[in-house]
Amino acid sequence: xxxxxxxxxxxxxxxxxxxxxxxxxxxxxxxxxxxxxxxxxxxxxxxxxxxxxxxxxxxxxxxxxxxxxxxxxxxxxxxxxxxxxxxxxxxxxxxxxxxxxxxxxxxxxxxxxxxxxxxxxx
Amino acid sequence: xxxxxxxxxxxxxxxxxxxxxxxxxxxxxxxxxxxxxxxxxxxxxxxxxxxxxxxxxxxxxxxxxxxxxxxxxxxxxxxxxxxxxxxxxxxxxxxxxxxxxxxxxxxxx
Numbered sequence: 001x002x003x004x005x006x007x008x009x010x011x012x013x014x015x016x017x018x019x020x021x022x023x024x025x026x027x028x029x030x031x032x033x034x035x036x037x038x039x040x041x042x043x044x045x046x047x048x049x050x051x052x053x054x055x056x057x058x059x060x061x062x063x064x065x066x067x068x069x070x071x072x073x074x075x076x077x078x079x080x081x082x083x084x085x086x087x088x089x090x091x092x093x094x095x096x097x098x099x100x101x102x103x104x105x106x107x108x109x110x111x112x113x114x115x116x117x118x119x120x121x122x
Numbered sequence: 123x124x125x126x127x128x129x130x131x132x133x134x135x136x137x138x139x140x141x142x143x144x145x146x147x148x149x150x151x152x153x154x155x156x157x158x159x160x161x162x163x164x165x166x167x168x169x170x171x172x173x174x175x176x177x178x179x180x181x182x183x184x185x186x187x188x189x190x191x192x193x194x195x196x197x198x199x200x201x202x203x204x205x206x207x208x209x210x211x212x213x214x215x216x217x218x219x220x221x222x223x224x225x226x227x228x229x230x231x
Contacts, residue, residue: 057218106214108212
């Protein structure tokens with residue numbers, strides 16, 4: 001079964017740091033571009049970042065650029081999001097998602113995890 | 123950045139009725155790289171449509187997508203009880219940076 005499982009979400013103070021993880025299984029992880037998407041409570045979906053299958057290309061939403069870093073360890077079938085200088089507006093459920101086709105950046109997301117909740121509050 | 127505007131914000135319909143959801147882009151979406159997702163409370167989004175009109179694996183044929191350029195539509199031909207949810211459009215082709223629309227909630231009338 002193709003599966004993504006996020007972890008690492010906690011309550012953190014403004015200005016703090018956090019690393020989210022996404023464990024992948026059931027597919028050849030190192031063939032696929034991966035994304036992070038977040039959803040603030042009661043709000044819509046907001047794309048956060050992507051990383052290509054080989055880690056060679058990364059992109060960020062303007063709202064997180066310079067504060068968040070996406071990475072992956074293909075030997076561990078894992079995706080990460082390092083979040084620094086956290087703000088209250090970063091409070092959200094964070095999903096990792098896989099694209100449909102291998103070796104492409106431009107594609108829809110066919111598999112999503114269940115999300116991990118990050119709360120930034122003093 | 124391409125901005126996607128979905129309308130209406132809420133659609134109140136009865137089971138068996140036809141639902142028509144709109145997604146308008148601020149500039150042309152290249153190669154029809156437009157997708158639709160369904161999200162139910164407490165669940166992750168589910169891919170319904172990609173490439174503007176192709177159904178994802180396992181999606182019933184009552185769901186159909188159409189459009190090109192800046193105007194796209196998701197149609198649910200006959201609403202089933204399990205179709206009441208929030209629907210999002212997404213563009214994924216005009217730059218590596220993906221954008222989502224604000225969502226349309228389809229609720230039971």
